[in-house]
Amino acid sequence: MRELPVSTERLIVRRFAAGDVAAFAAYRSDPEVARYQGWDAPVPEAAARRLVTEFAAAEEGTPGWFQYAVECAGVLIGDVGVCLDRNRMQAEVGFTIARAHQGKGYATEAVRCVLDRVFAAGVRRVSAECDARNTASARLLERLGFGAEGHRRRHTWLKGEWTDDLLFGLLAERRRASPPAIFACRPNLLVGDLGASLDFYAGALGFRIGWRWSDPRARFLADDEPHEPGTALVGRDNVQIMLTQVTGVHGTRLHLDVPSAAQVDELFREWTGRGVDIAEPPFVRPWGMYEMRVLDPDRTVLRVSSPPAH
Template sequence: MTRGLSDLTWPRRTERLLLRPPQRADLPAVLAYRSDPEVARWLTAVATEEEEISGRFLVSGTALVVERDREVVGDVMLQVGDGWAQREVADRARRTQAELGWVVAPAHQGQGYAVEAVRELVTIAFALGVRRVEAGSFAENVVSRRVMEKVGLRQEGHFVRESLHRDGTWRDGVTYALLADEWDVVGPTHLISQGCSAEHPRRRPHGQHKVLLHEVAATLQANVRHRLTHEPVHLVTGQRPPDDLVPPVAGQRGRPVRPGHELPTRRASSRSRPGERK
């Protein structure tokens, strides 16, 4: 049976952060960063008064405050819901998945707090008993997409001009997700055992990046040679390719990262639900 946030022991601590249920005294700080224009541009709803957010934060039971050294640096959301199911088995899909959201105050962005907090949020979600977590954002919200990817979520959908922004434009949206049994594979413990650092579970120790790049370069070169000549290719993992086979690293052509919050906008499920939208 899936539990709720109130069933857990609080607070929850990470290496640098503390996650706990919100209190009324937190509302001024939360309102201050959520009403910032660069934060509000991605939010589902913009609050202008404390009472507008008090219900969602103090009553809903889905919000948590993120602290660093007793200062509120952001907040996260974990909302348990039903998975999609055919009618005959709908009861088995109740409260089997959770939607995630997060905001980091502009003054505290760029320090990895979102990744650290969301990683703990995923751990909490699976501790509650859900089988799947998902998060979504406007496709242009590059910061949030990077957070989801660093945590280990997989992109499952890209929806073309299906989200209406408050500025009147229809924009692309994306959905990321992860299953509970996959968290055992991509979670911090497994990554550290594979040679990644504890502080940055997705990063390998210094010096290993070059080896990996050489292996990728050798594989690409071999594939090209095989396609052109059909020459059998035999590669040895870890072998450095000749310097003339290492292609230059291309510049990143993605959209520039804009300053702003890191809260994914609520998305519809990646599974088609005729006549139903979240």
């Protein structure tokens, strides 16, 4: 395992240092940052100095809590804590990001970096919990692959009220699992005359016609679907192209195929967490495919689909 500090795409994950006291006290004193955490705001400078001193002296990889400082562009913006069990095979993770730096994916990037270190050190399971009202933290954990493992109702007395806790867990073998695989991309060409296009692709270029529905009685489109007078699939070798007859101005569309509905859902969670413009979330389309639609900056429609779950 590499020594600290470690650089990610935008961050530096490192040990705490004496110079972090002011920034640490500032973001931990923000009532919005402390709202669902176990400390009370504001955090006095003396208390912040004592904590930073403890963090700086701790040894990574020994049982108990170790706090990683998260730095962006030379500024301390948060911290990620890991509590390693005495058996060194289990751990708990927690995280805090300054309010000015929330909503930019920094927490996800920092926690992912720390998880890489934890699992590389031989930990088999990492757990986490959060206040049930803290939906942002719950979504972050889900994006990183944590599974929901429980909901403890009125379990914690915190800041004058009983709160619900959400429990999450992530196993090493789950983290090693392959990410969702996009195994095929089929461009959807929007054409002015389907018959002429089929003559060109099948007659001139030697593509085979896989299927077509040009007769309205054969189309599997719901009332709220775009009115497409005709669609056909043509293919040659390992290439498939969707041809759809549409009049007027239109944008490009691509079909991205993944193996299962669960992986469509995984991509939906991953891309939503990265701020992707999801035009339509996943659902089973009238023609039987489980599909979501994503827009790129040029309004190209990416249709990500799989067979539905059984």
